[in-house]
Amino acid sequence: MAALSVPVLSFPHQRKLPTSSTVNNDLRFPNYPLLSLIEQCTSLKELKQIHAQMLRTGLFFDPFSASKLITVCAMSSFSSLDYAHQVFDQIPKPNLYTWNTIIRAYASSSDPIQSIVVFLRMLDQCCESPNKYTYPFVLKAASELKASRVGRGFHGMVMKSSLASDVFILNSLVHFYGSCDDLDSAYRVFLNIPSKDVVSWNSMIKAFVEGDCPDEAFQLFREMEMENLKPNDITMVGVLCACGKKADIEFGRWLCSYIQRNGIAVNLTLNNAMLDMYVKCGSVEDAKELFDKMPERDVVSWTTMLDGYTRMGKYDEALRVFEAMPNQDIAAWNVLISSYEQNGMPKEALSVFHKLQVSKSAKPDEVTLVSSLSACSQLGSIDPGRWIHIYIKRQGIKLNCHLTTSLIDMYAKCGDLEKALEVFDSVERKDVYVWSAMIAGLAMHGCGRAAIDLFYEMLKAKVKPNAVTFTNILCACSHTGLLEEGTSLFYQMEPVYKVVPGVKHYACMVDMLGRSGRLKDSLEFIEKMPIPPTASIWGALLGACRLHGNVELAEHACGQLLELDPRNHGAYVLLSNIYARTDKWDRVSRLRKAMRDSGIKKEPGCSSIEINGIVHEFLVGDNSHPLCKDIYEKLDEIAATLKAIGYVPNKSHLLQLVEEEDMKEQALNLHSEKLAIAFGLISTAPSQPIRVVKNLRVCGDCHAVAKLVSKVYKREILLRDRYRFHHFKDGHCSCGEYW
DNA sequence: GATGATTAAA
Numbered sequence: 001m002a003a004l005s006v007p008v009l010s011f012p013h014q015r016k017l018p019t020s021s022t023v024n025n026d027l028r029f030p031n032y033p034l035l036s037l038i039e040q041c042t043s044l045k046e047l048k049q050i051h052a053q054m055l056r057t058g059l060f061f062d063p064f065s066a067s068k069l070i071t072v073c074a075m076s077s078f079s080s081l082d083y084a085h086q087v088f089d090q091i092p093k094p095n096l097y098t099w100n101t102i103i104r105a106y107a108s109s110s111d112p113i114q115s116i117v118v119f120l121r122m123l124d125q126c127c128e129s130p131n132k133y134t135y136p137f138v139l140k141a142a143s144e145l146k147a148s149r150v151g152r153g154f155h156g157m158v159m160k161s162s163l164a165s166d167v168f169i170l171n172s173l174v175h176f177y178g179s180c181d182d183l184d185s186a187y188r189v190f191l192n193i194p195s196k197d198v199v200s201w202n203s204m205i206k207a208f209v210e211g212d213c214p215d216e217a218f219q220l221f222r223e224m225e226m227e228n229l230k231p232n233d234i235t236m237v238g239v240l241c242a243c244g245k246k247a248d249i250e251f252g253r254w255l256c257s258y259i260q261r262n263g264i265a266v267n268l269t270l271n272n273a274m275l276d277m278y279v280k281c282g283s284v285e286d287a288k289e290l291f292d293k294m295p296e297r298d299v300v301s302w303t304t305m306l307d308g309y310t311r312m313g314k315y316d317e318a319l320r321v322f323e324a325m326p327n328q329d330i331a332a333w334n335v336l337i338s339s340y341e342q343n344g345m346p347k348e349a350l351s352v353f354h355k356l357q358v359s360k361s362a363k364p365d366e367v368t369l370v371s372s373l374s375a376c377s378q379l380g381s382i383d384p385g386r387w388i389h390i391y392i393k394r395q396g397i398k399l400n401c402h403l404t405t406s407l408i409d410m411y412a413k414c415g416d417l418e419k420a421l422e423v424f425d426s427v428e429r430k431d432v433y434v435w436s437a438m439i440a441g442l443a444m445h446g447c448g449r450a451a452i453d454l455f456y457e458m459l460k461a462k463v464k465p466n467a468v469t470f471t472n473i474l475c476a477c478s479h480t481g482l483l484e485e486g487t488s489l490f491y492q493m494e495p496v497y498k499v500v501p502g503v504k505h506y507a508c509m510v511d512m513l514g515r516s517g518r519l520k521d522s523l524e525f526i527e528k529m530p531i532p533p534t535a536s537i538w539g540a541l542l543g544a545c546r547l548h549g550n551v552e553l554a555e556h557a558c559g560q561l562l563e564l565d566p567r568n569h570g571a572y573v574l575l576s577n578i579y580a581r582t583d584k585w586d587r588v589s590r591l592r593k594a595m596r597d598s599g600i601k602k603e604p605g606c607s608s609i610e611i612n613g614i615v616h617e618f619l620v621g622d623n624s625h626p627l628c629k630d631i632y633e634k635l636d637e638i639a640a641t642l643k644a645i646g647y648v649p650n651k652s653h654l655l656q657l658v659e660e661e662d663m664k665e666q667a668l669n670l671h672s673e674k675l676a677i678a679f680g681l682i683s684t685a686p687s688q689p690i691r692v693v694k695n696l697r698v699c700g701d702c703h704a705v706a707k708l709v710s711k712v713y714k715r716e717i718l719l720r721d722r723y724r725f726h727h728f729k730d731g732h733c734s735c736g737e738y739w
Numbered sequence: 740g741a742t743g744a745t746t747a748a749a
Contacts, residue, residue: 067740097740104742136742171743202744237745272746279747303747334748342749370749402749 034059038068044078051087066091067098074105081109096128103134107141115141116150130157132166139172143179151176155189171199178207198232205238214242218251233265237273244280252277253286272300279308299325303332310339330362338371346375347615350384364391366403373406380693380720382414383613389423399423401431408434412441415691415718415725432458432466440472444724446734448480455489467499474508479724481738483516503531507540514544515738519553535565542571546578554578569600607672607694611683618675627679634678635670642708650701673702673719681713689716697721707731 034053041047051069054060060069066087073084088094088102099122106115119138122130130138135158142151151173158169170193177186190196190204201224208217221239224231231239236259243252256274259266271294278287287308291301302325309318318336325332333356340349353372356364364372369388376385389407392399399407404427411420424430424438435458442451455473458465465473470493477486490509493499506529513522522541526533538561545554558575561568572595579587595601608617616625625631673694680690698706698721710717711731719726727734 064740071740100741133742140743166742168743175744197743199744204744206744232744234745241746267745269746274746276746298746300747307747331748336748338748365748367749374749406749 032059032065035065035068038072041072041076042078044080044083047072047078048083060090061092063091063093063095063098067095067101070098071101074101079105081105081111081114085114094126096126096131096134099126100131100133100137103141104137107137107144112141112144116145116147129161132163132169135163135166135169136172139169139176143172143176146180148180148182151180152185165194167193167195167197167200171197171203174200174203174207178203178210181211183207183211183213196229198229198235201229202232202234202238205235205242209238209242209245212245214245217242230262231264233267233270236264237270240270240273240277244277247281249278249281249283249286252281268294268296268298268301272298272304275301275304275308279304279311282311284308284312284314299327299329299331302326303329303335306332307335307339310335313343328361330365330368333362334365334367334371337368337375341371341375341378344378346378346381349375350379350381353384366397366400369397370402370406373403373410377406377410377413379608379610379615380414380691381610381615382411382416382691383610385410385414399427401429401434404430405433405437408437408441412437412444413720415689415720415727417441417445417447430458430461430463432463432469435461435463436466436469436472439469439476443472443476443479444720445727446479446724446736446738448476448482451476451480452482452485465497465499467502467505470497470499470501471504471508474505474512478508478512478515479735479738481516483512483518486512503534503536506531506533507536510537511540511544514541515547517548519544519548519550523553523556533560535561535568535571538564539568539570539574542574546574546581549578549582551578551582551584566598567600569595569602572600573602603696605672605694605696605699607676607692609676609680609690609692611680616676616679618672618679620672621670622672622675625675625679627682630682631675631678634682635674638674638678638681638705638709641712642705645708645712647704647708650704671699671702673698674705677706677709677717677719680717681709681715686715689718691718691720693720695722697723698726703733707733 034050034057038047038050041050047069051060054065054069059065070084070088070091073079073087074081084102084105088098091098099118103115103118103122106112106118109115115138119130119134119141122134135154138154139151141147142154155173158164158166158173163169170189173189174186174193177183177189186204186207190200193200201220205217205220208214208220217239221231221235224235236255240252240255243255255277259270259274264270271290275287275290278284278290284305287305291297291305294301302321306318306321306325309315309321318339322328322332322336333352336352337349337356340346340352350372353364353368353375356362356368369392373385373388376382376388388410392403392407397403404423407423408420411417411423420438420441424434427434435454439451439454439458442448442454451473455465455469458469470489473489474486477483477489486509490501490505493501493505506525510522510526513519513525519541522544526537526541529537538557542554542557542561545551545557554575558571561571565571572591576588576591579585579591604619606617606619608615610616618625622628623632673692676692676694677690680692684690698719703726706717706719706726706728708731709715710728717726717728719728724735
């Protein structure tokens with residue numbers, strides 16, 4: 001107890017202590033001068049000096065006085081909970097008030113579990129029962145921890161006690177169930193509050209908002225009015241938040257006028273909530289108007305404006321706001337990074353992350369790392385991904401499930417399945433997203449069996465699969481041709497696992513049936529679906545038709561698809577490929593004309609390869625690269641070498657009708673993935689694998705070429721396309737031709 | 740001697 005052996009130093013406000021003879025627990029010094037000093041304390045050092053004095057005089061053994069000390073230790077600006085706890089442990093018989101103080105302090109600390117630990121100790125050691133103050137504190141801790149079983153236990157204790165109708169406790173319970181996403185229980189408690197106050201309503205409204213039920217939140221707001229209960233600023237913050245979720249600008253504007261009309265006190269938080277509502281409803285103009293009028297702005301106000309501009313894609317404005325902010329905290333950096341990352345600009349995201357590193361103006365937090373890792377995943381950029389992983393380790397940042405998921409996803413999508421598995425195995429706590437990410441990783445690398453095994457391991461670990469898990473596992477089955485396993489899992493989803501199949505799951509099934517050649521079953525499956533088929537469903541069937549060269553069904557699927565999504569260029573490309581493959585060149589040109597007429601362009605194929613941290617991108621026939629001459633020389637060499645061993649280009653993978661046979665061959669030879677592979681061959685060491693990322697599906701001819709290159713040049717090639725990985729080695733591909 | 744509900748980023 002080093003902290004307790006503080007010497008009595010010269011104490012500026014020290015007064016002469018009355019010399020009391022004996023010390024006992026009943027001693028009371030309500031007006032004792034030392035006590036008022038406690039409240040004037042401004043540092044832990046002073047507090048320790050008072051503590052020492054109290055020990056000397058015996059005042060410490062007066063429960064009232066000791067509690068005062070604990071309160072200040074635990075709750076003041078310079079608080080030290082550790083010290084407070086040590087002090088607490090020195091009190092021979094703390095009273096209920098003292099127990100409550102320490103429970104309360106822990107509940108709002110960064111370590112709320114201690115609150116519950118102390119509570120349990122109190123049940124054992126304190127002769128008094130928990131009172132109406134105790135429960136709100138421990139329930140707050142349970143809410144923070146989302147400890148639903150523990151909190152439910154508290155609920156039970158409350159009901160058995162005489163406190164079952166205390167409005168403070170019941171409101172805390174509403175809040176607790178709300179934080180545990182148990183809206184039913186929250187609402188049940190709410191309904192049973194005998195005399196609801198405004199906090200009851202606010203808690204329930206907030207619970208609905210957070211549980212993604214904005215309509216219920218509005219409904220409650222209306223009921224509140226009908227009961228003639230005046231909403232306050234906090235009510236409005238909740239309702240505005242709901243409004244943002246609904247993106248209903250009209251209602252939002254009405255709410256703002258409601259606030260004015262009803263004279264609700266507008267403070268900074270409420271203004272920020274209105275700003276946020278405008279931004280979420282897509283009106284950065286309204287937000288700007290309010291922002292300019294606000295008497296006081298804080299970092300949240302600025303960050304919200306920043307968010308508003310990025311949402312509208314107005315990055316110039318956004319950057320201006322970012323520069324103008326009084327201080328750029330990590331949240332502001334995160335808005336920029338995540339906005340770029342989520343809007344298909346992963347390079348920009350990483351560049352902002354890099355600037356953050358250089359500027360050192362804020363410390364990256366979990367959100368920064370998650371967004372940046374996701375940018376790496378999108379780019380297939382393993383070097384910055386590895387760097388972030390090392391950063392996490394060096395900073396001693398503990399891997400939580402969010403970060404773990406991102407790391408697994410990054411390694412898997414950058415082609416390092418081994419490393420993804422290593423991260424997966426290294427963590428103890430695995431939530432459903434961690435498991436699902438690993439299943440997805442195995443799936444995209446063609447390890448369908450392993451993915452299924454992992455799924456069963458996950459069940460054994462008592463983690464409940466969700467919709468994401470099933471998308472990934474079905475995807476694994478369809479990528480590996482595990483029709484039976486996939487089908488059986490699909491039909492178990494709802495009855496066994498209580499996960500209602502969504503459109504993604506149906507699409508996986510269509511894909512799975514189609515790929516395995518059961519095109520008719522696939523069509524029948526679509527016709528029997530309980531939800532209307534979407535473009536992606538028909539797209540899956542169309543893809544399968546291409547694989548099996550079924551022109552008729554392809555035309556049907558394509559027609560359906562275009563009806564739902566007339567501008568879907570992918571559909572045109574797939575159908576065109578099918579025509580080309582079956583030598584229906586007249587139809588290819590007709591389709592081509594239709595595309596031209598409606599102004600639909602094929603999304604250009606783009607392949608990228610990262611060398612020494614720099615991402616090089618190639619389009620078809622690209623000659624913008626500085627080393628383009630060398631690249632084309634290498635391509636010619638590859639073509640000659642492969643021809644010599646008997647390779648014949650497969651021309652059916654062309655979209656357009658190219659009259660001259662030579663031209664066709666050339667166009668094929670200039671596919672972006674081939675350019676990237678050629679560049680990889682000349683710019684990496686022979687021992688290095690070549691990692692290429694393509695935005696579309698890899699073309700069949702390029703696939704064949706990559707296989708041969710991997711053999712002739714003795715190079716591993718990792719090619720990630722839109723759907724999965726192709727790991728070429730010794731003339732074989734990990735996909736086993738199943739793609 | 741005290742308690743509950745409040746805004747930004749994945």
